[in-house]
Amino acid sequence: MTNTARCGPLEDLTIIDCTMALAGPFGASLLADLGARxxxxxxxxxxxxxxxxxFLSDHASPYEDREAGTDFGAPFASVNRNKRSVCLDLxxxxQKDVFLQLCDQASAIVENMRVGVMDSLGLGYEVIAKRNPKIIYACVRGFGDPRTGESPYAEWPCLDAAAQSFGGLVHANDNLVTPAFADIFPGTLxxxxxxxxxxHAQHxxxxxxxDVSMYDAMLAFQKSAVxxxxxxGKPNPAGLQRAMxxxxxxxxxxxxxxxAIAAVQPHHWDLLCAAMGRPDLITDERSTTNAARLLxxxxxxxxxxxxxxxxxxxEVMEKLNGGIPAGPVQNMADIFHDPHVASRQMLESCHPGGDNPDITLAANPIKFSDTPTTLYQAPPTLGAHNAEVLEEFGIEVPTEQERR
Incomplete structure (x- = not known):
């Protein structure tokens, strides 16, 4: 990490991120990578x-009463780069008043709690919007929020496996899809x-x-199956269908x-046959057309x-020579050494703190010609930026004596 200045096309936006785990933090991390505060x-x-x-070697849990370079593991780091952490007891x-003052100056607030949790704290959309009418209040829920449409499952907890199963993805693949797709896609939406x-608010x-329902997101993801x-009127068979x-x-x-080989266009099939040294397959009645190949x-x-x-x-890739859609099945070691990844700058490093070595994280895949983005903030330890952020927002926290 050589640049510590926040940059990107969303530099003018401020997001209050109350999300936890994966779905919400992934979505908020996209906004952070695009330059939002x-x-x-x-x-x-x-x-x-x-x-x-x-975990890294110089690590202590937030629950432990000792100092360390990090208080998080790799999964947290992957979706919380370019964010600052403020610890508040809502x-x-x-501290609730401090939170509301943060929201007063924000473009949006995002959260992924169960239905009614923020309302029970007196921090629901209506309360926050009354103070800041332009604010966007966004959330990921398992089955949506009653504000946008009642669901009989609205009160149920939901994690990736449940949403994939409800939404048809498990049936389509005859198994769970990894990484947690029913978290990542709703967060992206x-x-x-x-x-x-x-x-819209700017206009x-x-x-x-x-809100984005995890169930709804999985359903929308399968537009073709729908x-x-x-x-x-017939559901597809369970499992990946190689030749439908x-x-x-x-x-x-x-x-x-x-x-992987995807030679479905006539000229792609011809190129594949040439690479295989099998020109006879171009004219063989069993393989000359896509319909024949399916039969x-x-x-x-x-x-x-x-x-x-x-x-x-x-060797397969060399013989195909970039002529048809094809790709080797790669593990992460392969990917880290792929020249494409280096040339596209898709891996970025930063120092996480303490006596730990630098860590490498996935970069923003959206590349801009005029508003480039970068890794400018290492994943934060809990509450590391309380003083900095409150000063930046001009918020004063009353002392215990003043509160009495």
Whole structure:
């Protein structure tokens, strides 16, 4: 991390981030990476996601009574870079007032608590909007918020596995999809919703409430499956279907792993056949068209596998020479050494604090020509920026004597 100045196209926005775990923090991290001033407000014991390993050597939990360089593990770091942490007890009236003063100067507040939690604290949308009519109040909930549409499941807790199952993703893949897709996609939609609502508020002067249901997000993600059922009235079979509409569009074994090959266009199929040294497959009635390949999918698969099994992933890619959509199945070690990742600057490093080594995190994948973004703030320890942020916002915290 060489640049500690906040930068990006959202530099003029301030986000109060009350999210915890993964879905909300992922969305807020997108806004932070785009340059927004994101203040992560945490309870006295912190975001529980801090306590998930792996940890660095110079580490102590927020619960421990000792100093250390970090109080978080890798999962927390991955979605809380470029944020500052303020620790507030929202059950305490004086600290609740500090929170409201932060919201008075904010473009948006984001949270992912259960329905009614913020309302029970006297910090629901209506309370905050009365003080700041332009504010956007955004949340991720398992089954939505009653403000935008009642759900019979509204009060239920929800995590990634439940939302994937409800929303059809588990059926489509015959298993859970990793990483936690029913967290990441709703968080992404929340960030898009925040930017959209702020755009509207800048034109109208009026803020609004928005929510993303994890269930709804999984349903929307499967627009194709929804449309297929809407057309036919028949649900797709469970599990990944290798050859329902296009082939080859599949994974194929190699000497050292697998490669994905998607040669469904006529010219792509011709190029694949040439790379395989099998020009006969271009004219063979069993493989000359996509429709023919679907009818004879087992035989076509056998021809391709016979070729790929003799080669390494790199050798397959070399023979295909960038002519058709294809890619090696890579693990993270492969990715860290991929020249594409280096040239696109998709890995960024920072010092997390203490006697720890530098850590490497995924960079912002949205690349701008005029408003570049960067890693400018290491993941924060709990409450590390209380004094700095309150001074920046011009907020004075009353002393115990003044509170009496």
């Amino acid at each position: 994101v203040i992560k407000v945490e309870p006295p014991r912190g975001d529980g996601y801090r306590n998930i390993p792996p 059950k305490d009236d004086a 929340m960030a898009l919703g925040v930017v959209s609502a702020i755009h 109208t002067g009026k803020g609004q409430f928005l 449309a297929q059922y809407g057309f036919t 509409t296009l082939y080859p569009f599949d994974l194929f074994p190699t000497k050292d792993g697998r490669v 004879h999918v087992d035989w076509v698969e056998e021809q391709i596998c016979h070729w790929t099994k003799k080669l390494t992933r790199a």
